[in-house]
Amino acid sequence: MKITNITKLSCLLALSLFISCQSKHTTETVMKPNDPHSYAQPGIARVKHLHWKASVDFDKKMITAVATWTIEANADADLITFDIKGLAIEKVTLNKTIATEYRLSEYDSIFGQALAILLKPGTTEVSISYHTNPDAEALQWLSPQQTAGKKYPFLFTQSQAILARSWVPCQDSPGVRFTYDAEVTVPKDLLALMSASNPQSKNDTGIYTFEMKQPIPSYLLALSVGDLSFKPISSRCGIYAEPSLVDTSAWEFADLEKMIAGAEELYGKYQWDRYDVLVLPPSFPFGGMENPRLTFATPTILAGDRSLTSLIAHELAHSWSGNLVTNATWDDFWLNEGFTVYFETRIMEKLYGKDYAEMLASLNLQGLHEEIKSLTEAGNSADTKLKLHLEGRSPDDGVTEIAYNKGYYFLRTIEEQNGRDKFDQFIKDYFTENAFKVMTTEEFIPFIKNYYQQKFNIALSDTLFNDWIYTEGLPSYCPAPVSDRFKKVDETLTQWKAGTAIPPSSIATWSTHEWLHFLKNLPDTLDQKQIAAIDDLGKFTASGNSEIITAWGVIAIRNQYKKMYPKIETFLINTGRRKFLMPLYSELIKTPEGKKLALDIYSKARPNYHFVAISSLDKLLK
Known part of the structure; x- marks a missing residue:
């Protein structure tokens, strides 16, 4: 690297040294970022919009791309810092044509590297030319044999929590939002989709363009490429899947439009234009991923009886909790997932009745007790608090039943103690007032306390928040769901334990949930x-x-x-x-x-x- 500006290079070296220290997770520097899982310093220079031009090569298992970021920087900012992991940086330019210097920090096995780029006065764009590593952690390259059709390869991404940096240089923190557009070139027999506006059929060129007008965090960046077909459910939602699965998938998710309409009745307008679902091959590691406009879903929910579609209600609910109001850091993960499980349960109750929702809640509570026991026995009892402390650890360590179901039962406690009508009003206003913003646990507590005090003259006690958020395990007053259908299962189970044969007629109409309750007990x-x-x-x-x-x-x-x-x-x-x-x-x-x-x-x-x-x-x- 040729040295041309001693002062600015000194700043670059200083940041490089700081970044190297940060990758060892020291806390001595005064420049410690707000998000312990990102090297970015958005308070100094922040990304606002991404133009991504990319080409997907299945033979090399590689994406070659140029990421052009529109940025905002402080007047005295000399640097902008990005997160990367395993990316080969080829060139960096400012305002499309001006060459600049950059520096990479020491590599960290969890967090990757910081890419520190030297800015010049008047910089509004930073373009980064690069290619991905064949082993990029976010990218799953599937051979034809790993797909349903067995004819074409398949690619999908999983960016949450901090894997976006392995396929796009970005400020990889949930606290940083941006809009994006993209042009992606893929083999002509395949269709490309993103968490953005999407085509519904293949074209002759293999070049697809995308636009996401609403600002999103990096963990909601998504791409999938494969032999895919589309089937509409309504004018604003539909299903993508491999051709052999698209009809089965569309039947399984026939209530998708009803779910969207029911969610809107509860908590306000859906703000992402379309809501489509992509059914992925079975290697997808999660049940679903709430990528805006295009939920990724596992084929394991294609049960043939629509019994597992609460997962789609969950991912839809993320369109409000998580995608619209986002946890500021992964230590606040429960704000995404606790609200989402609560919202999901309310959607299912609205569509299928109270007892159905109580079955789901009961199974969730059983899973929560098992998770608390498991974490405690493993010596990780601190992870049973809602407010996590994951500095120096992978945020995936926080993806447990605690964030989801302890979070749900905390919110349900507030609802039951003070009335559902009040809690519904609160949630609707919470989403409206904080739309496209981020939230921390420490901001949420005074927000809800002030809301209940001003709107309803109700004082929510500090003990409530301490018991649920900052204390291990479950409070003794955790709500207990009541399901009449599960009561009948319990009666059947008691008879069986006493040696009485179970008549087939008594179990003929049992759903998946009733059988799961039977097995778990x-x-x-x-x-x-x-x-x-x-x-x-x-x-x-x-x-x-x-x-x-x-x-x-x-x-x-x-x-x-x-x-x-x-x-x-x-x-x-x-x-x-x-x-x-x-x-x-x-x-x-x-x-x-x-x-x-x-x-x-x-x-x-x-x-x-x-x-x-x-x-x-x-x-x-x-």
């Missing part, structure tokens, strides 16, 4: 005759329902019911959703024989998993 230990009888009753080993397979698989492993083992192996090899992988592998490794089987299966399955799943499983199976 079976005794820990079953003899081979009992477990075979239960399998015969529910036909669990033959099930194609991923939730059932996982719950039954854990029971089968615990009780050495080897008839289920081939199904478990096939499921683990062909399913990438972390929610299902972790409990099955965790149960397997509890015995020497099981651990040997787990490692054998993992050696076959690992190439099918996304980085998000691999990073968790590598730790578990080490």
Whole structure:
């Protein structure tokens, strides 16, 4: 690098030294950023709009791109800092034509590197030419054999929480919002989609353009490329999937427009224009990802009976909680997910009734108790607080039932203690007043306290917030959901435990949720005759329902019911959703024989998993 300006280079070196220290997570520097998971200094220079021109190469497993950022900088700002991880930077220019200097910090295995770029007076644009690494953590490159059609390759991204930096140089913090447009070139047989305005069919050129007018954080950047078809549900929503799955998917999500309309009735207008769903291949590591305008969804919710579509209600709810009002840092993750589970539950209640929603809430509470127990036994009881402290750790460590379901039950407590009508009014105004803004836990507490005091003359106690947000575990006064349908399941289970045969007529109309409640409340230990009888009753080993397979698989492993083992192996090899992988592998490794089987299966399955799943499983199976 040629030195041309000693003063500015000194600033660049100073920041480079600061960044290197930050990657070791010291807290001594006065320049410590607000977000412990980003090197960016948006208070000095901030991105506002991204123009992204990219080409996707499946043979090289590489995206070659130019990211042109429109920026705003302080008058005396000499630098702008981006987050990158594994990107090969080829060239950086200012205002399209002016060459400039840049520096990379020391590499950190979790956070990647800071890219510090030297600015000049009057800089309004920064263009970064680069290409991705074939092992970029956000990118999942699938061979034709890993798709439903078996003919074409497939690519999808997963940017949350801090993986956007592995495919786009960005200020990778949920506290930084920007708009974007893009031009993406892909093989002509394939369709490209983004979290933006999207085409609904392939063109002859393989060049697709996109626009996202509403400002989003980097974790909501998304791209998918594959052999995809589209089927509308209504004038503003529809389904993308591989051709062989599009009709099945559209049938499963037939209530999508009703969900949107129901959500709007509850908490205000949908502000993202369209709402479409893309059903991905099974290696997708999550149930869904709430990318604006284009939710990514796992095929594991294609149960054939619309029983698992609460996941779509959850991702839709994110269009308000998370996408519209966003956690400022990942330490405040519960503000995204607790509100979303609450909203999701209300959508499901509106569409399918109170008892249906209470079944979902009851299952969530069971999962929450299991998570608290697991975290506590692992020595991570501090992670059972809603307010997290993840500095120096991957934000994925906070993706647990705590943020989702402890957050939900905290909000439900406020609703039940003071009235649903008041809480509905609060949430609607909360979304309206904070739209396209970020929120911290410390800002949220006075916001809701002032709201209830001024609107309803109700004083929410400090004890309430301390019990739920800053204290480990669950308060003793956590709400208890009541489901009449689950009561009947409990009665059936009591009869079975007493030795009474279960008549087929009493279980003929049970939904997936009732069966899950039944399975989760079976005794820990079953003899081979009992477990075979239960399998015969529910036909669990033959099930194609991923939730059932996982719950039954854990029971089968615990009780050495080897008839289920081939199904478990096939499921683990062909399913990438972390929610299902972790409990099955965790149960397997509890015995020497099981651990040997787990490692054998993992050696076959690992190439099918996304980085998000691999990073968790590598730790578990080490």
